[in-house]
Amino acid sequence: MAHLFATVLPGLEHVLENEIKVKIADAKLQGSERGKVYFASGWPAEALMGLRTADNLYERIHRFRVGPHKLHLADIEREICRLDLSWAARSYRTGEVLFKVNASRAGKHTYSRFDAAEAAARGIARRDSRFRHNADGMHEVEFRLDIHHDDALFALKLTDASFRFRNGQRSFALAALRPTVAHALVWLSNPAATDVFVDPCCGSGTILSERLAYPHRQIAGGDLSEEAVEAAKANAGIHHRVGIHHWDARRLPIDSGSVHKIVTNLPFGRQIAADEPIPELYRGIVKEINRVLHNNGSALCLTDADAELQSAAERVQLSCTKVAALSLKGLHPTLYMLEKR
Numbered sequence: 593m594a595h596l597f598a599t600v601l602p603g604l605e606h607v608l609e610n611e612i613k614v615k616i617a618d619a620k621l622q623g624s625e626r627g628k629v630y631f632a633s634g635w636p637a638e639a640l641m642g643l644r645t646a647d648n649l650y651e652r653i654h655r656f657r658v659g660p661h662k663l664h665l666a667d668i669e670r671e672i673c674r675l676d677l678s679w680a681a682r683s684y685r686t687g688e689v690l691f692k693v694n695a696s697r698a699g700k701h702t703y704s705r706f707d708a709a710e711a712a713a714r715g716i717a718r719r720d721s722r723f724r725h726n727a728d729g730m731h732e733v734e735f736r737l738d739i740h741h742d743d744a745l746f747a748l749k750l751t752d753a754s755f756r757f758r759n760g761q762r763s764f765a766l767a768a769l770r771p772t773v774a775h776a777l778v779w780l781s782n783p784a785a786t787d788v789f790v791d792p793c794c795g796s797g798t799i800l801s802e803r804l805a806y807p808h809r810q811i812a813g814g815d816l817s818e819e820a821v822e823a824a825k826a827n828a829g830i831h832h833r834v835g836i837h838h839w840d841a842r843r844l845p846i847d848s849g850s851v852h853k854i855v856t857n858l859p860f861g862r863q864i865a866a867d868e869p870i871p872e873l874y875r876g877i878v879k880e881i882n883r884v885l886h887n888n889g890s891a892l893c894l895t896d897a898d899a900e901l902q903s904a905a906e907r908v909q910l911s912c913t914k915v916a917a918l919s920l921k922g923l924h925p926t927l928y929m930l931e932k933r
Contacts, residue, residue, distance in 0.1 A: 593620070593632040597747065598646035600772070602627045603918040607776045608645045615642055637750050644775040644805060647756045650736055650747040653677075658744045660701045665711040668737075672715030672746060680733055680748055681722055690726040691716065691733040694749075699741035712737045712746065758801070769857050769894075773920065774798040775805070777892055777927065780915060781853045783808065789853045790884070792841035792877065797824030799855050800834065812846070814839035842876030846884045854881055854891035858901070860925060871900045878904035881930060891930040896923055909933055 600608045605624040612619045612631055616639075622630040630652075633640065640649055656671050658664060681689045693716070695709035712735065713725040723733075734749040756772050769777075777799060783789075785807035791799045794813030803811055813828075814837035815821050821838045828834050839845060841856075859873065874897065881891050892915065895901050905912040905928075915927040 593618070593634045595622075595630075595632050595652040596640070596750075597628050597630045597650050597652060598643060599627055599648045599650075600629060600646055601776070601918060601920065603916050604645060604773070604776045605629055607779055607916070608643065611643055611645050611779055616640065640750070641755065644802065645772055645779060646751075647772050649750040649755070651750055652745065652747050653735075654746045656744050656746075657742050658739055659742070660699070662703045662707070665703055665707055668708060668711040668744070669715040669718070671744075672712045673719045675715075675719065675746070677716060677720060677723070681720070687722060688724050689722050689733055690729075690731045691723050691735065692725065692727050692731045693735045693737055695737040695739065697739045699739070701739070705739070708737055708739055768796045769798050771798055771802060773918070774857075775802040777855045777857075777894065778802045778806070780927070781855050781890065781892055783853070785809065787852045788812075788850060788886075789855070790844075790846065790851050791856045792839075792844060792854065792881070793856045793858055794824050794836065795820045795857065797827045797836060799857065800824065800828050800836070803855070804828065804834070808833065811835070812837070814841070814844075816840055842873075842880055844880050844884055848883050849886050851884045852886050852889045854885065854889070854893075854930075856891070856893055858893050858895040858897070860895040860897050860923075870897045871903065874900045874904040875907060878910065878930070879908055882908040882910055882932070885930075885932060887932055889932070892927060893930060894918075894925050894927050896925040898926055898928075901928060905930055 598608060608629045609621055616633050616635060618634050620632045654675055658668060693709040693712045695705040697705040697708060716723050717725055736747045736749055738745045758771050783806040787808045788810045789803050789808055791813035794800055794815050800811055800813045810833050812835040818838055821836060824836045828836060885891060893901060902912050910930045911933050913929045915929050917926050
């Protein structure tokens with residue numbers, strides 16, 4: 593089995609762990625830390641690409657001890673030079689394989705992460721002449737070196753930007769969630785084939801696009817911004833069970849009690865300027881959520897206006913439960929589950 597780890601937005605580690613359990617039948621979870629989930633699997637890399645909450649996937653190569661001073665950079669170079677990395681170049685037929693090393697560092701060291709990356713790169717090139725370091729340009733292979741105090745983890749990156757941005761074929765409106773975060777919210781809603789699913793503040797439709805990855809009965813969304821609605825239509829594509837509308841989330845053209853799942857990124861913080869004070873806006877949105885929600889339905893709402901959401905939920909007698917606290921673009925929003933009591 594390959595020993596792997598996936599990176600994820602801090603606060604969503606438990607969501608990714610659950611997704612791994614469900615989607616990777618042979619997976620053995622091996623713990624998590626801030627922004628990372630460790631696991632082992634015998635499945636080929638292609639089969640792991642369905643982990644939509646993960647930002648990137650890596651294969652662990654080697655773990656070793658490191659010292660804190662610049663003189664210990666030579667030890668990093670020697671340690672990496674000991675490794676046979678020929679397998680990482682087998683899929684490339686050319687005689688030369690361009691590579692880069694990204695590094696992170698936490699702790700009291702007299703060298704930078706860039707120094708550590710350079711030391712690792714020297715070790716790779718010394719061991720195998722086919723590898724040529726190209727830190728700032730095009731590369732075919734990317735390695736990662738994470739140093740945490742005296743512990744170092746060296747890994748091979750299995751994914752690129754197209755993995756987390758869904759091949760880059762998207763337009764993003766103001767305050768749009770990145771697809772991996774939107775997927776985590778969708779996954780937490782426990783998607784079912786019978787769902788009538790709505791995002792009342794859909795922006796450019798990232799949540800709707802992620803919900804399309806799973807069976808459903810009906811999907812709809814809308815936004816007050818006409819520009820966002822046009823972006824959402826382009827991103828979600830043409831689908832006979834997806835309706836995207838220009839609407840006000842406080843006056844939804846939806847039958848009462850007809851919606852099973854609501855997932856939405858509410859206007860909050862400095863992401864977006866609301867047309868009116870947040871307390872009044874939230875009272876209107878939550879009142880409408882309560883109206884359209886099925887008796888056994890649920891609504892997942894992301895916001896940093898905690899008190900305002902809780903107050904709005906209390907006014908219409910919806911329970912409001914904290915699900916996860918996130919670190920997102922310098923903000924610290926919380927994900928809440930609203931349900932009928």
